[in-house]
Amino acid sequence: MKTTRRYWLMKSEPSVFSIHDLARARDQVTSWDGVRNYQARNYMRAMEVGDGVLFYHSNADPPAVAGLAEVVRKAYADHTAFDPKDKHYDPKSTPDQPIWDMVEIRFVRAFKRPVPLDTLRKVPGLKGMELLRKGSRLSVQPVRAGEWKLILKLAE
DNA sequence: GCCAACGTTGGC
DNA sequence: GCCAACGTTGGC
Numbered sequence: 769m770k771t772t773r774r775y776w777l778m779k780s781e782p783s784v785f786s787i788h789d790l791a792r793a794r795d796q797v798t799s800w801d802g803v804r805n806y807q808a809r810n811y812m813r814a815m816e817v818g819d820g821v822l823f824y825h826s827n828a829d830p831p832a833v834a835g836l837a838e839v840v841r842k843a844y845a846d847h848t849a850f851d852p853k854d855k856h857y858d859p860k861s862t863p864d865q866p867i868w869d870m871v872e873i874r875f876v877r878a879f880k881r882p883v884p885l886d887t888l889r890k891v892p893g894l895k896g897m898e899l900l901r902k903g904s905r906l907s908v909q910p911v912r913a914g915e916w917k918l919i920l921k922l923a924e
Numbered sequence: 925g926c927c928a929a930c931g932t933t934g935g936c
Numbered sequence: 937g938c939c940a941a942c943g944t945t946g947g948c
Contacts (some may be wrong), residue, residue, distance in 0.1 A: 779946090781946090805931075806931090809930095826945080826947085827945080827946055828946095830947095831946075831947070842940095845927090885947080891946080902929080903928070903929040903930065904929090904942080904946095905929070905930060905931085905945050905946070907945085
């Protein structure tokens with residue numbers, strides 16, 4: 769039995785990895801490694817193949833929802849945590865007892881007109897978005913179906 | 925570059 | 937279990 773499709777927002781700094789990098793990636797797929805926050809990890813564990821992803825550019829000018837992606841592989845162990853040379857190495861996570869997970873997402877499209885953060889703030893229907901909460905830093909967060917629809921409309 | 929908000933760590 | 941110190945995030 770298939771449950772309804774769910775929606776998420778994932779942040780990335782475009783100077784590190786942008787929606788355009790995703791479009792150019794092999795098979796237009798990337799693994800979302802390096803997440804080292806429990807709440808964000810738990811949201812990734814809740815993702816199902818086919819779920820929608822808003823690809824958000826943080827630390828950008830302007831910060832904006834830049835396009836769409838979709839989940840193509842469910843959460844599995846993030847091996848970058850095992851590598852002492854990796855930026856996101858975490859000795860608490862081992863292949864036997866992994867702590868951190870990643871998912872894989874595939875490019876869907878880049879918005880011709882990315883939807884900037886300050887535009888999102890002006891939309892009454894988006895008042896409850898996690899992204900807009902003061903002090904919110906979650907890099908992976910759920911998005912309501914209504915919010916997803918509104919943002920797609922704003923991107924047209 | 926600044927700094928507020930947040931999560932984590934570690935001393936006690 | 938408390939909380940100060942620290943490192944990070946991310947808008948501005």
